[in-house]
Amino acid sequence: MNDDPSHRHAMRPCLTVVLAAGEGKRMHSVKPKVLHHVAGQAMLAHVLDAAPRESGDKISVVVGPAREDVAVEARRKHADAQIFIQAERRGTAHAVRAARAALEQAEGDVIVAYGDMPLVLPETLAKLRARRALGASLVVLGFHAADPTGYGRLLEKDGQLEAIREDRDASPAERAVTLCNSGLVAFDGAVILSLLDAIGNANAQGEYYLTDAIEIARRRGLRCDIVLADEAEVMGVNDRLQLAEAEALMQQRLRKKAMLAGATLVDPQSVHLSFDTKIGSDVVIEPQVFIGPGVAIASGAVIHASSHLEGVSVGAKASVGPFARLRPGAVLETGAKVGNFVEIKAALIGAGAKVSHLSYIGDATIGAEANIGAGVITCNYDGFFKYHTKVGAGAFVGSNSALVAPVNIGDGAYVGSGSVITKDVAADALALERSQQIEKPGWAQRFRVNRLAMKAKARS
């Protein structure tokens, strides 16, 4: 059992309704706003990651008409997410009402979240629920805004939340309030629908504001509480500047987590991580490293400067770079080494194997302790299909060889430098594929004498 108060009420089921029907006009994009990425995944996915997922918990996502792409992203994250369509964009309360069928079933908490708050944390949602459990019908996540312009203001009386006033509808005195609405609200599932149905649209924008639920609840004598969050955690993203701001904040969070877990980031500011990056202890990451989604780096590995990794697993004590590119499907086993200007794709590099310089290894299996010389290329593609290359344990492939797949190099075999290998090589054999070297004694000396004479004659 978890004694943390934020977990004590996890047994009461929770429905999370994520609003993602906004147009995001200020992004100037063909892509809907909530599908723009922060740290390697869509903002919507980040919000869905924060939603309670105990058994009995449910998720609804409200999307705009003809927004199959948003629905697909929601289901990619949670296959059982219920999708509702808000046919017309008539305000946040109208959007929540689109999920009526789910709300009618809701027994416990209902959390309403906006799809453009990528930094929101699961702990914060748990805090809202814990506060709800103390008797409030409605709990709003508030924050103190450095600049409150544009946000709804939280109006309090005797320590109770009385109303949320939207910026456009606020009086000058109300505008001076800096305590703002983040947009995250936890409701008692038993009252949310009757509150939503009582909301009208007599305001500056003619929209149905979810925030009007507070005044209605107060008139009915229901308790409304505020839980506070950091402004950085609840920032909403409406344009590309805010997207970059959210990215920077998320990167700070991810780097901090990696360092506190025992990784050394020599120059943290220059290391880019992804939402799902897994980094073991005693990993060292040098400056200018980009880590895309799906990367796990085991303890003691070193990622040298200016490397690019995406969809890869780096084993314990492995060494990568500088200037290496590890593409999806690269797996480096314990102590493997991938050096400078090497690209690896969909390939396993066995324990202790070395690919030290200037190679392309794609669709391949490299055995333990094998040595791949400088400039070795696996020729994996004929313009139509991809083929596999296998290099056995302890094999040695000489520099500048081309391994034309499909092909197998046996355990312990040698491939002479510069060979173009098109046939399998047996274990412990030497394969050479190059013309024989010829040597003409004294030729160079005779050549120089001859040419010098020609040059002297031409000048005279």
Ligand code: UD1
């Ligand atoms: C909203 C809040 C405001 C709060 C601010 C925090 C309301 C009325 N106001 O204002 O108090 O301080 O967020 O950022 O709720 N959406 C739909 N359908 C609609 C309208 C909106 O799905 O018809 C979605 C949007 O995609 C967005 C969210 O709801 O994710 C919020 O809408 P937005 O128009 O951005 O509200 P704000 O004016 O920012």
Ligand code: MG
């Ligand atoms: Mg907004």
